Amino acid sequence: MATYEFLCPRDGVITARLPVGRAPASLTCPECDDPARRLFSLPQVLTGDSRSRRIIAATEASASEPAVVTALPGRHRPPTRRPSADPRTAKLPAP
Template sequence: MAIYGYRCAQCADIEVAFPIGTAPATVSCPECGTTATRVFTPPMLSRTPAALSAAMQRAERSAHEPEVVTSLPPRRRAPARVATHPATRRLPRP
């Protein structure tokens, strides 16, 4: 069921539910009984953040075409930390 908007000239805007594709051009207003004409509005779309959209597309793609890993990723070495406190200067470093 889809919700369609109609505008009555004497009352206010009304919303009526019909099966998709079967909404008539006019309906009678439930308050005053006059004819209300159908109002076309844009669908309720929201802008999805780019990172979320990419994650959703990747998840959808992996359901049908999983990525195959043939090797381990290269190991990254952590940067060496230099001791600044005088008491720790003589300790061995990696």
């Protein structure tokens, strides 16, 4: 599904969730039943820096896919380091 925008001359921009590639050239406005023509705009990808994009994506995903929490917020546990099964890793320099 993708969000498409249509412009009604009376009511302004209307958004509709439709299957990708299935948006019609115009849509009947749900408010006034006039035809609303499709608007073309840049997709909301690659805007902002990577940190902003991750925060926005996580916020949007949390609306329908809440994250599983394993600890109380605010309590930070240091990551546990597991020894590697490969003995060659012991010869590598420490970070």
